[in-house]
Amino acid sequence: MTNIEFKSSRWTRADTLKVCIDDPTTTQPLIDYNFPVMDETLFIWDTMPLMNFDGTIVSVNGWSIIFTLTAERRPDLSKYKDGRYYITSDCHGRSRICYWYSRNGQSWEFGGRVMQEGVLPTSREWAGTPILINE
Numbered sequence: 001m002t003n004i005e006f007k008s009s010r011w012t013r014a015d016t017l018k019v020c021i022d023d024p025t026t027t028q029p030l031i032d033y034n035f036p037v038m039d040e041t042l043f044i045w046d047t048m049p050l051m052n053f054d055g056t057i058v059s060v061n062g063w064s065i066i067f068t069l070t071a072e073r074r075p076d077l078s079k080y081k082d083g084r085y086y087i088t089s090d091c092h093g094r095s096r097i098c099y100w101y102s103r104n105g106q107s108w109e110f111g112g113r114v115m116q117e118g119v120l121p122t123s124r125e126w127a128g129t130p131i132l133i134n135e
Contacts, residue, residue: 038100038108043071045093046127058132059127063101067114067130072099 038044046069050058058065071094097115100108115125 001130030059039110041073042098043073043095044068048127048130050132052132060132062103064103064105065111065130066100066102067097068100069095069125069127071095093124095125118131 048067050067052058052063070133071091074094080123096113098113099111101111102108
């Protein structure tokens with residue numbers, strides 16, 4: 001697994017309250033084609049931090065925990081002829097909820113799948129809000 005150090009920005013509830021639909025400075029950030037990825041073998045999207053019921057982010061013995069929708073990068077299923085990736089509906093069918101952990105919130109270690117294969121009544125796993133309900 002690639003473990004890249006980078007400085008993440010802090011996006012707070014106060015920041016979101018400043019966003020206005022008619023503000024021309026409210027834009028999607030440009031992401032460079034060479035933006036570092038957490039893992040070269042996986043597609044990772046819909047990242048969700050572990051939270052308490054009140055929405056505060058949980059620290060477990062000093063560790064931050066995030067959950068992601070994750071799918072194996074399958075060049076045979078998801079690459080253009082020029083080598084660029086695209087996400088197909090098949091990628092969503094292959095997605096699984098995985099978890100990552102970090103001491104500093106910048107370097108993340110892959111923890112693995114959250115649920116064992118076959119425990120869900122359907123073939124798809126989807127994003128949600130991971131809530132810690134007990135100690």
